[in-house]
Amino acid sequence: MEFFRSINKRILALAAMVLLVFFCVVPAGASSGGEGEDVVVKDIVLEHINDSYEWHIGKFWGKHVAIPLPVILYTKEKGLVCFSSSHLHGGHQYNGFAIAQEGDYAGKVVEILPCGSQIRPLDFSITKTVAGLLVNSAIVVLMILGAARYYRRNGKVDSQAPKGWAGLVEMLVESLVDGVIKPCVGPRYRKFAPYLLTAFTFIFVNNIMGIIPIFPAGTNITGNIAATLVLAVATFLVTNLYGTKHYWKEVLWPDVPLWLKAPLPIMPAIEIIGLFTKPFALMIRLFANIMAGHSVILILTCIVFVTVKMGAAVNASMSAVSIFLGIFMNCLELLVAFLQAYVFTMLSSVFIGMAQEGGEHH
Amino acid sequence: MGLLQPESGLLFWMCLAFGVVLFLLCKFGFPIILRSIEERKEYIDSSLEEAGKARQETMHLKEQGRQVMEEAQAQRWKILEDTRAEQEKVAGEMRQKAQQEAAAIIENARAEAQAQKEAILRQANEHIVTLAVAVAQKMLRQQLQDTKAQAELAGRILKEMDDKQN
Numbered sequence: 001m002e003f004f005r006s007i008n009k010r011i012l013a014l015a016a017m018v019l020l021v022f023f024c025v026v027p028a029g030a031s032s033g034g035e036g037e038d039v040v041v042k043d044i045v046l047e048h049i050n051d052s053y054e055w056h057i058g059k060f061w062g063k064h065v066a067i068p069l070p071v072i073l074y075t076k077e078k079g080l081v082c083f084s085s086s087h088l089h090g091g092h093q094y095n096g097f098a099i100a101q102e103g104d105y106a107g108k109v110v111e112i113l114p115c116g117s118q119i120r121p122l123d124f125s126i127t128k129t130v131a132g133l134l135v136n137s138a139i140v141v142l143m144i145l146g147a148a149r150y151y152r153r154n155g156k157v158d159s160q161a162p163k164g165w166a167g168l169v170e171m172l173v174e175s176l177v178d179g180v181i182k183p184c185v186g187p188r189y190r191k192f193a194p195y196l197l198t199a200f201t202f203i204f205v206n207n208i209m210g211i212i213p214i215f216p217a218g219t220n221i222t223g224n225i226a227a228t229l230v231l232a233v234a235t236f237l238v239t240n241l242y243g244t245k246h247y248w249k250e251v252l253w254p255d256v257p258l259w260l261k262a263p264l265p266i267m268p269a270i271e272i273i274g275l276f277t278k279p280f281a282l283m284i285r286l287f288a289n290i291m292a293g294h295s296v297i298l299i300l301t302c303i304v305f306v307t308v309k310m311g312a313a314v315n316a317s318m319s320a321v322s323i324f325l326g327i328f329m330n331c332l333e334l335l336v337a338f339l340q341a342y343v344f345t346m347l348s349s350v351f352i353g354m355a356q357e358g359g360e361h362h
Numbered sequence: 363m364g365l366l367q368p369e370s371g372l373l374f375w376m377c378l379a380f381g382v383v384l385f386l387l388c389k390f391g392f393p394i395i396l397r398s399i400e401e402r403k404e405y406i407d408s409s410l411e412e413a414g415k416a417r418q419e420t421m422h423l424k425e426q427g428r429q430v431m432e433e434a435q436a437q438r439w440k441i442l443e444d445t446r447a448e449q450e451k452v453a454g455e456m457r458q459k460a461q462q463e464a465a466a467i468i469e470n471a472r473a474e475a476q477a478q479k480e481a482i483l484r485q486a487n488e489h490i491v492t493l494a495v496a497v498a499q500k501m502l503r504q505q506l507q508d509t510k511a512q513a514e515l516a517g518r519i520l521k522e523m524d525d526k527q528n
Contacts, residue, residue, distance in 0.1 A: 072371075123371040127372070130375040140383055141383055141386050145386065147391075173395055193396055195384065225367070227376050
């Protein structure tokens with residue numbers, strides 16, 4: 001009986017949500033349907049995934065609200081140039097710079113030469129992604145240093161186990177160290193645990209912040225190839241700089257029949273390619289997972305706007321579908337956010353562990 | 363393929379941001395947390411070990427106490443047994459002694475009785491001797507009167523003596 005009652009409650013809740021969606025969407029659809037704007041899903045999705053020079057927060061009472069961000073450029077003639085991106089808003093030119101509307105550099109700041117051609121200067125602008133990255137980095141640092149402060153203050157061994165925030169961080173750290181880092185890296189895990197934990201926290205926070213759509217969050221960082229490239233390079237460096245003699249011997253002179261390594265170094269070549277494919281896989285995996293997740297959520301959200309022209313009934317029902325799928329995808333992305341951070345940490349641990357093999361004999 | 367092309371500016375900022383985060387967390391963040399967790403783990407382990415040891419010690423002490431109790435019990439039984447044996451021995455000795463004493467007393471009494479008897483007999487003998495002397499005196503007094511009369515007299519005297527003795 002209890003079971004059926006709870007089921008009934010759930011069905012009621014679902015029905016209520018559907019009705020709510022109908023009531024909300026129908027007037028909106030009726031009002032905006034007449035404008036006749038074509039919704040290009042691809043552009044919307046790419047606009048959200050790609051970088052921009054201002055941080056668009058939303059449209060309130062018909063006005064776009066965006067935070068202008070500093071544009072920092074370096075050119076040979078003008079040197080270091082720094083100005084607010086609000087000067088470039090709406091395709092304006094400023095100091096010979098403008099945001100290219102089309103071509104190879106579409107959406108990027110270019111220098112327009114007197115002859116009319118465009119060249120791309122070195123661009124160190126604080127773009128939306130960079131700003132989000134800085135915000136998220138600050139959050140990561142505050143999170144962990146906040147927890148570390150507890151330990152610095154209650155440094156005694158026989159003091160109570162931490163509660164609250166430090167307890168949460170400790171739970172996370174302990175489960176990662178005991179469940180991933182210790183078994184994957186091996187006996188010298190202590191040296192690499194800080195890097196691996198930093199990578200995990202950094203990726204996890206950026207993933208989560210990418211899902212949250214409200215202002216200080218909502219930037220797509222781990223779904224950006226530059227970010228995952230840096231992370232993968234970091235793992236590559238840690239793996240190979242701390243590799244043991246045994247590991248390098250396995251790479252350059254592996255334990256295979258002689259004809260496989262001399263005169264043609266077939267196996268060493270494969271091993272050396274393997275050195276680079278491992279971090280490359282890390283980079284692509286994280287980037288593709290997060291980027292795809294964001295795209296799917298955006299596309300599902302776009303259903304609401306795409307179906308506006310198909311009439312109120314279709315629009316309302318499809319909006320309901322969109323919202324349900326959107327909720328589902330958000331839950332899935334929440335899982336993916338953790339999972340990808342976890343997978344990155346685990347694979348980094350495995351790579352580092354492989355480079356530490358045989359080290360205890362030396 | 364704009365998505366797959368890493369932007370140089372973003373690369374720069376990402377390197378900077380991740381580098382700073384990595385430095386801060388590896389310097390001030392995680393090592394302290396990891397060390398604290400490790401230390402606490404060791405502390406808990408050692409505490410558990412100590413508790414186990416203490417428990418064992420307690421068990422040991424309890425066992426020892428039990429043994430002491432058992433020994434005391436055994437000793438008590440032994441003492442009781444010993445006492446009883448001693449008592450019995452003493453009683454037996456006493457009885458023996460009493461018997462011996464009684465025997466000695468009886469012996470003494472018997473000896474005394476014998477001695478008295480002998481003394482009586484000696485007295486009687488003395489008496490007899492005296493009587494015999496007296497008889498002999500009397501006989502000697504009527505000496506040579508008559509042999510027949512002597513015999514008669516002797517018989518009479520003896521008869522008298524007999525009567526007297528009886």
